[in-house]
Amino acid sequence: MLHLLYILAFTTIAVLAVRNLIRSLLTVGLESQSLPSNRQGLSDRDSYSKSGRIPHPELLDESGNFIDEPLLVMRSINVQEAREQLDAIYNSELGSTGETQDETRK
Numbered sequence: 001m002l003h004l005l006y007i008l009a010f011t012t013i014a015v016l017a018v019r020n021l022i023r024s025l026l027t028v029g030l031e032s033q034s035l036p037s038n039r040q041g042l043s044d045r046d047s048y049s050k051s052g053r054i055p056h057p058e059l060l061d062e063s064g065n066f067i068d069e070p071l072l073v074m075r076s077i078n079v080q081e082a083r084e085q086l087d088a089i090y091n092s093e094l095g096s097t098g099e100t101q102d103e104t105r106k
Helices: 002-034 044-051 079-097 101-105
Strands: none
Touching: none
């Protein structure tokens, strides 16, 4: 009997989680299409103030205007360069502790 109670409880939690996930996805999708809108000649700040929403501070520059550029830019590196960087980090950490792998095994 206790097994059925566990199954019912976890099924309920799973249904609530999936429902919340779908609702969040729909909300984010609708907000990304509608905000900020410059279609009617309003500035970005005016569109947020008319809708009653406050933009996140990371989306604003120093003067309070919206940033219209990617927030994360990643550069592509090859495998050899990545290995060299990881080796340099690893070797610098070993050098800072003053131990080698042989000393830590003993």
